[in-house]
Amino acid sequence: MSADLTRNQALVMKTLSGAEAPLSAYTILDRLRGDGLRAPLQVYRALEKLTELGLVHRLESLNAFVACAHPNCHEQELIAFAICEDCGKVEEFSDDVVKDRLDGWTRSHGFRPAKTTIEIRGNCGGCAGKA
Amino acid sequence: MSADLTRNQALVMKTLSGAEAPLSAYTILDRLRGDGLRAPLQVYRALEKLTELGLVHRLESLNAFVACAHPNCHEQELIAFAICEDCGKVEEFSDDVVKDRLDGWTRSHGFRPAKTTIEIRGNCGGCAGKA
DNA sequence: GACACAAATGTTATGATATTACACATCCTT
DNA sequence: AAGGATGTGTAATATCATAACATTTGTGTC
Structure with a gap:
């Protein structure tokens, strides 16, 4: 690869x-x-x-x-990240509905997107339990 | 205020x-x-x-x-930003569907979100036209 | 193989962003 | 007035990122 x-x-x-x-x-x-x-x-x-x-x-x-x-499969889809502030682990996911909604906004506002960032900071399942 | x-x-x-x-x-x-x-x-x-x-x-x-x-009205809703890399202007918007989808993901993964960032970089209507 | 071009490398210096640590001042409540 | 929480001033330092320049390596073409 x-x-x-x-x-x-x-x-x-x-x-x-x-x-x-x-x-x-x-x-x-x-x-x-x-x-x-x-x-x-x-x-x-x-x-x-x-x-x-x-x-x-x-x-x-x-x-x-x-x-x-x-x-x-390095598709260049819109990727969201969930970042645990405790253990540091990062999970990566995509959501077509989110993508469609953001695309809809940009299209209707004449905005030409180049790169989109979605990052959720917080605590992952494992770490949220301990807290 | x-x-x-x-x-x-x-x-x-x-x-x-x-x-x-x-x-x-x-x-x-x-x-x-x-x-x-x-x-x-x-x-x-x-x-x-x-x-x-x-x-x-x-x-x-x-x-x-x-x-x-x-x-x-400083609601602490989920806010997305569209940032023009040309003129620098920033537009701020919310989308409940996006919010629901991200909430759905975090809930189903036991992730406890603290702060979410959504930033779309690109060119705004005015600047995209010129290019 | 020799040439030419694109891409990657090595190195130094510098710029840009952000925080730690500590001393002091101000405001508010009692 | 006493005490605590919040805000301030300052110096030093940590952290993140790029500019500029010379050189080397890889690749395609003849």
Whole structure:
């Protein structure tokens, strides 16, 4: 699948895939210093490409990145994220009704959407129980 | 309405209300240096309070802030933002169907939502025409 | 293979956004 | 007046992101 990634891209991808929760660019950098990475730009450039390929998502409300949960079928649908503020885990889902409603709004307002962000912060099932 | 704001809060509120587009905390600070503000924290603290009061919204995908478009009826409904990347203008809207769908997802997944962000970046009617 | 172009890399420096820690002041209630 | 909650001022620092430049690697074409 992710066959033709470059070295840096593959390193960043592997780090994100193995992570339990979203990672900041600088955290990724720290985890890859052993592999020879030294500068933030090396990570940011890889992230830019991976995001473009749909393999990685940026979480705007966190300034952090996650590996896409559906790495094979990287449809560029509208994706929503549920982010647990306790354990950090992120769940990714799509909803066609939400998509249709937002599309309806933009169409009726002459707004041409480029990228849509939906992020729900809160506590996941496991963590909400404890609280 | 916004009667009992403190001096710094009122200054920040006035700056945001008078702005055409979202402002970063540092931009607000720069505009208020003449009024005696000197440190980022003075602005961030005011923003925190104003956000809490529902008078100001934070746009996560921009790291910037806008005055609420409905300053009187500050219902804490789910609000979506359409942000023009050209002219910077932001439109604010609500959609009960979207709200219901997201509520449905969280409920069925045992997720307890605290704050939801919906931001559509793109070009507004005016700017999309020119392109 | 040699050439040319696009893409990726490495490095340094800098810009932009946000918070911690601490001391002091103000307001409100009792 | 005492005490607590909230707001303020300031310095230092943490965190996130990009600009600018030189170089290298990969790819297609002849």
